[in-house]
Every structure is written in structure tokens, then in C-alpha cells.
Amino acid sequence: MKNLTTILLMAGLCLNMQAEALPKYIDLSGTWLFALDRNKTIQAGDQLTETIQLPGTTDTNKKGDYTARSEETTQLSRRWSYKGRAWYQKEVDIPVSWKGKPVYLTLERTKPSEVYVDGKFAVSSNDISTPQVFELSKWLKPGKHQLAIMIDNGYGVPEQLYESSHAYTESTQTNWNGIIGKIELSIQLPSPSQVKVVHQNFRDFHIEGQHFYANGHVIYLRGKHDACVWPLTGHVAMDVESWRKYLGTCGAYGINHIRFHSWCPPEAAFVAADELGIIMQPELPFWGSFDEQDDTLMTFLHKEGVNILRTYGHHPSFRLFALGNELWGSIEKMAEFVEDFRKIAPDKFYTFGSNYYLGYQGVKKGMDYFTTCRVGGEGWGNYNTHTRGSFSFADAADGGVINHFYPNTMMNFEEGCQLAYPEGTAWTKAVPVISHETAQFQTYPDYDEIKKYTGVLYPYNMEVFRNRLEKAGMLDQAKDFHKASGLWSLQLYKQDIEMDLRTKNMAGFQLLDLQDYPGQGSAYVGILNAFMEPKGICTEREWRQWCAPVVPLLIADRFCFTNQEGIRAWIQVANYSGESLNGKTLCWQLTSNSKGVASGKILLPSTEGLFTAGELCIDLSAFDKPTKLQLSLSIGETEYFGAPYHNTYDLWVYPAWSDLSKLESLVMVTNELNDIAISQLQKGKSVLLMPDSTDLCVGGLFTTDYWNYRMFKTISENNKKPVSPGTLGILTDPNHPIFNGFPTEMHTNWQWFPIIKASHPMILDNTSPDYRPIIQVIDNVERNHKLGLVFEFQVDKGKLLVCMADLEAATSYPEGRAFYRSILEYMTSGDFTPKTHITLEDFKKLMTNPVVEGKIGELNNISPY
Known part of the structure; x- marks a missing residue:
């Protein structure tokens, strides 16, 4: 009896060990057979002779058409480009232990695909924003099989996507062909990742009036635009560590919010954002007309939206969702989409599209918040509806208020934000307004950056620009052009951001951009380069003076004063830290050539949001010649990245009058x-x-x-x-x-x-x-x-x-x-x-x-x- 018991225990232990040893996944990454199918002549069962490494793309594997030189300056150039059908083939061995179990194939991110097993068509998908997951139990029985996948980056999605969506555009991540991220077979569906600790930025995230709240406090969205710029790979990073680095850099510059322009990032991005407290706004992969008559387009976009919400909606960082970028077309159809999506994910907040109708249509019923550059229309030369300080000359008279009006630190966007309520309702129903694509101030490019492009993309555009400057006889000034334009753009960014912060009823901004945008004509608008590296314009700490949870602000009608009038100004504080400043001291100091001119202290209240702290009255009569001054504002007993909240302003004093x-x-x-x-x-x-x-x-x-x-x-x-x-x-x-x-x-x-x-x-x-x-x-x-x-x-x-x-x-x-x-x-x-x-x-x-x-x-x- 004792021996029988031992035998039964041993048998049970063996069964448990077998169950534990049963593989749940088969990793398919590595070497695959491969062929380009330019003429659509390859059959699924054909024996392929080339090889390719997956995860990867035709670009990363140097397949396709090589570009030795390009004079095109619209964007970065692909060294190896290909658009069309490509075949990927691999032998897979299904274990006997999988018999009778469901078998799933997961392609974490790819383009429209067709899957064949042993030369026979099995399934297809055109999911581009989420993993393609196929149930292949009917075809994959235990034993060896030939798995073939045809990927087509030139067909399978609505035509409008190829030149617009950042899921496809050559302007940034390129229209690559391949499979990136996880490639695996499994006997269970991919399960959502588990979030153990919810960051305070996501707890009880809700809207009150025209502000977002989290963890019981008003929160301000200090956001940046993301266009999927990954210059070394030409495709989005799929690993968490890369996203921790990217979002960590954003956080070091005070950013707590990312808007993904006409695309949706992968799982790894949301995992990193959950950890770091970054509020995410993915979008449908679309920029164009929401044409309700185009059934193919509408069906595709609706499907993509449902997939995004169901795949990534469990992440606490996924709080906002937009239908795409600068949409026009059927507003009724936009409203219908939002209502459908709200049923699937009622915990999200929705807007029809980032800057839909360029803001001219204003807020409509069904929109929880409004991301826009203006709220409704305005007459040419009138700026009262605007929600950012910079525009093109095609879009606003004189390029907007910063270029048009005498410089001051009083301008804000309260009047425009007050208009953000739906037709037929009252101003009390106004929704949160987020400034769309704020700033966009150019800097001259840094040609030393060219050597950094060691991957699939090459900056022939920058080489063309450099050659033009050399031909003009000014190449020796390139570094000075970069520095001077960059330092001035830094002040302009500060002004545009502080205009947002000075707006009591504004909910946030989305910069364009913290980093350069390498496409659409080459837009060097960033404080960082396309690699998210500093361009030598400012430090993280300097940038955080005006992009932080707490920002002390000077409110003055000018930067230049006379020695007779002196400085008459106010100090405000934008406090969105979730912490009380009650009893803390704001110290101000006016200096000239680092020597003190005047100083003072202001005791702060417990108020959240934007509040006035006190008045400044400074006598300047001692200055009898033009002098540059600097006003420093610092809040003691506070700490952000190891330093107190601090801000500085350049000011000037001049003699009141002089006889010339x-x-x-x-x-x-x-x-x-x-x-x-x-x-x-x-x-x-x-x-x-x-x-x-x-x-x-x-x-x-x-x-x-x-x-x-x-x-x-x-x-x-x-x-x-x-x-x-x-x-x-x-x-x-x-x-x-x-x-x-x-x-x-x-x-x-x-x-x-x-x-x-x-x-x-x-x-x-x-x-x-x-x-x-x-x-x-x-x-x-x-x-x-x-x-x-x-x-x-x-x-x-x-x-x-x-x-x-x-x-x-x-x-x-x-x-x-x-x-x-x-x-x-x-x-x-x-x-x-x-x-x-x-x-x-x-x-x-x-x-x-x-x-x-x-x-x-x-x-x-x-x-x-």
C-alpha cells in the first residue's frame, strides 16, 4: 500500500511537471525566408530563397530600392524603400502537447496581411493600430507546417491614409513593410498587462468645468505632439525600455501629456506611461475628410477605434481619445463615432478630432473637451477666438498675437476659452480647452546632426540645405545661425506656453514640438533634435522654469521700462502640483549684471490653479543709461527635480527721454x-x-x-x-x-x-x-x-x-x-x-x-x- 501511494504521488508529480513544462508560447522571432513580390506573381507555397530578420522591416534588412542620393528636401530619405507585397515564410513545429488546444498567431504590429498554412489561405487582417491576432487551430495541428505571411504596405487600407496618417506617412516613421514587436504562436489569447500601482495623475481622472482633475486636485496638461519620429529604425519602438527613455525625457522637460497625431502607440508605450504618470491621447490613424458617404473609410476607422479601445483601454494612462487630426467632413458622423466609442469605454474623454475644422466650427454636443487653435471663427485681424500665440500668415493676420502686438506678459486666451460651449447651451457648459500644436517656432538646423543618422533614414534634406548655404557663402555662419535662432525661439516658446498658463480657464497645451519634425518640408521647430537629444539651446532645468507643475509668472504690460516710470507689475502663480503652497514664500529679486537692484518676499496662499500672489513696484530712477535687468522669481521650500520652482525674465530700463x-x-x-x-x-x-x-x-x-x-x-x-x-x-x-x-x-x-x-x-x-x-x-x-x-x-x-x-x-x-x-x-x-x-x-x-x-x-x- 505504501509503495502504491508512492507510485501514485510520483505519477501525479510527473503530470504536474509535464503540465508546467507545456509550452504556452512559441517565439517566431529570428530568421525567416523572404521575397519581394513586385509583380504579384509569388504563390504561398513557393520556396523562397532570400532571408530576413524579424522583428524588423524591409528597411532594417536592406531590402528594396537603394537611394544613393536625393535632392528632395520634404523629409528624411529612406536608404532602402519598398511599397507593395512581400512574403515572409517559416517552418513551425507544433508540439504534440498542443493537440486539441486553440492556437493563436500574434503579429504585434504590421500592415495588411494574409496568412497561409502549408500553401493554403487561412486568414487576413488590415488592423494597423493594434496587434493582429489569428486563431489557426484548424490549420496548425501538431507537427511541422509551412507558415507564410504576405504583408502589403501598398494596399489594404483606405487610400487617404498613405499620405496623411502618421501610421503610414513617409514624413516620420515611413510606410515600412515588415512585422515588428512580438511574433509568436500561443495556446491562449494575449492577456492585458496588469497595473499594480495607479499613478496619482490617473486616480479619479475627471472633468469639472473647464479643467481636468486627478487625485482630488486640478491638473494641467503640459503636452507634446508625437508624430512617431524614430530616425534610426524608421518605425516605432516596441519595447518598454525605449518608451521609458522617451517618456522619461519628456518628463524631464516638464511634460505630463502626449498627443499622438493620427496614430496609436503600442502596448509598450502605455506600460511606460502607466509607470511615469504620462496622460496619453491616441488618435484614429486619420487626417482628412470624415466622409460619411465613403463606407470603406468609415468602416475601417470605426474598426480601428474599437480595436484601440479594447486593446489598450485598460491602461490608466489612456485617458483621452480623438478621432484624428484636423478633420473636416460630417460632424454628425463624428458624433456618432464618439457615442459608439463611449459605450465601449465610458471611462475615456473624447473629442471629435484634434483641431477639427481648424477650430472654426467650435464645440459641438458630444465633445468632452476641445483641442484647438481657435474656438469658432473670427474676422481677419481679430484674435479674440485664438488659443495659441503663433500662426502661419495664411491662418491669422501677421502670424498671430506674439508677432503682432507690443511684447508684454499680460496676453492670454480667456476670451477664446470662454466660447468653448456647444451651440444651444450657456457659457457655464464650456468644456476644457487644450491649445493645439502650440508654438511651431523654427530654428536654423544644426548640420553636425547629419552624422547621427546611422540607421535606415538619411538626412539628404539637411545636406541640400547645407550645400545651399555654402553656395551662398555663409556656411561658416551655420553654427551661429543655429544658436541665435534657437535662443530666440526659446524665448518665443516660453511666451506661448506662459500665455496658456496665464489663461485661468485653459486646461493645457500640446506643443509642436519639443523635438524637431523631420518631414512636411523639414520643420526644425524643436528645442530637441529628432533623436530627442538637446540642441544646445537650453537645459532641462531652464525649460522647466515655464513648463512645470508650479510656475511663478510676471504680469506686466511691457518688457522695456523708463527710469521715470519704474516697474509696475503683478506676480501670479500657476499651481497645478496637487500640493498646497500655503505659508511658502515667493522671493523675487531684480538684478543688473548679477548685482542686486531690489528684492522682496510674498507669502503664498493655499490656492490651486492660477492666482495672483502680489504686486511689484520697483523704482528705476537710479538708472541713467540703457541697462538690461533680470527678474528672478523663486518659491522656497518646494522641490521639482531637486530644485525649487523658479522663473526668470529679461527686462530693460531706458532713460525717459533724450535730445538727439x-x-x-x-x-x-x-x-x-x-x-x-x-x-x-x-x-x-x-x-x-x-x-x-x-x-x-x-x-x-x-x-x-x-x-x-x-x-x-x-x-x-x-x-x-x-x-x-x-x-x-x-x-x-x-x-x-x-x-x-x-x-x-x-x-x-x-x-x-x-x-x-x-x-x-x-x-x-x-x-x-x-x-x-x-x-x-x-x-x-x-x-x-x-x-x-x-x-x-x-x-x-x-x-x-x-x-x-x-x-x-x-x-x-x-x-x-x-x-x-x-x-x-x-x-x-x-x-x-x-x-x-x-x-x-x-x-x-x-x-x-x-x-x-x-x-x-x-x-x-x-x-x-
């Missing part, structure tokens, strides 16, 4: 090179020439150009709207004696507004290659003009300084008067010794002879303007 008549009497000031001016030059005198605008001039743009010049030049011309001047700020030497009475950096800053807005920089392409203006204006990568705002020559015996700004208009402002005075003081000093000699005739030719300008190719946007 004596200086003007020593210099001839003229708007034209007339006989009197010529006579003065011939006598060896000094002449200040401020000529009117001509065909050899470009307009005065205060901000850096929006997105990229090529695309919005096309759109503006097609819509009969003004074309942006297209420039990227100034480049100058701050130590040049012309600035002895006008403090400046090498780049544009707020004190330049009245000068640049009244300017029309001159095209100086016909000067010698080594000639440089005193104040140069940086041109875009399409034109590459040598542009001068202020430049000088020795003409005959005389000295000529040319200023391409209307200084009479600029002197309405203290900074404009200071600039004019500084020019005159320079021209009447021993420092005014132009090094370049030019004859009078050559100077006249310079000011009148046309320049050769290369043809700029057309590039349209998908959205209708």
Missing part, C-alpha cells in the same frame, strides 16, 4: 541717396541712410518663421494671403561698439520689437562672400539670402551706415530711441571705421540690381485653409 538734435547735426540722416548725401560722402562726411523698402528687401518678422517657409508660402499664395517674411531672427555681435548704448545679445530679444517690426532687411547677396552686415537677419533654408538690417561701407572718402528700419517709427518707444541714439553715438565716434570700401556706382548697383533667387518648390498641407 546735437547728434543728428553731426551726421546726415536721409531716406534716399540724393545729391546732397552723395556730396557729403565725397567730402568725407558720415551719412545715415534709411531707405524705403524695395524689391530687394524682405519684410520685418519679429518672431522666427512658423513651421517651415516652403509649405506656408505655398498655402498663402494659393489662398491669396500675405506670405511670411520667412526669417529666423537677427545675428549680431553684442560687443560691437554700435551697441554701447543698446544692450543686446547675439540674438533677437523683446527689446528689438519696435525696430524689427518697422524694418525691411536688404538682400545683400551681391556683396563679396566674406562681407557681413553689422546686424544680420537669418534667412530660412529655402532662400539663403544674406540679409542686412544694419550694414556699413566706406564710400569714396565718406562713411555710410545703412539702417533698413524706420527709426522714426521706432522712436515712439524708449528702446527705439535708445537704438537710434546708440547708432548716432557710434557714427560720431572713432569706432565708426567701415572696413569694406565700395564705389558710389557699386553701391547704387547693390541697392538696385536684382538678385538670383532659386525656385522654391510647392508643398501643400492636407488640411484645407
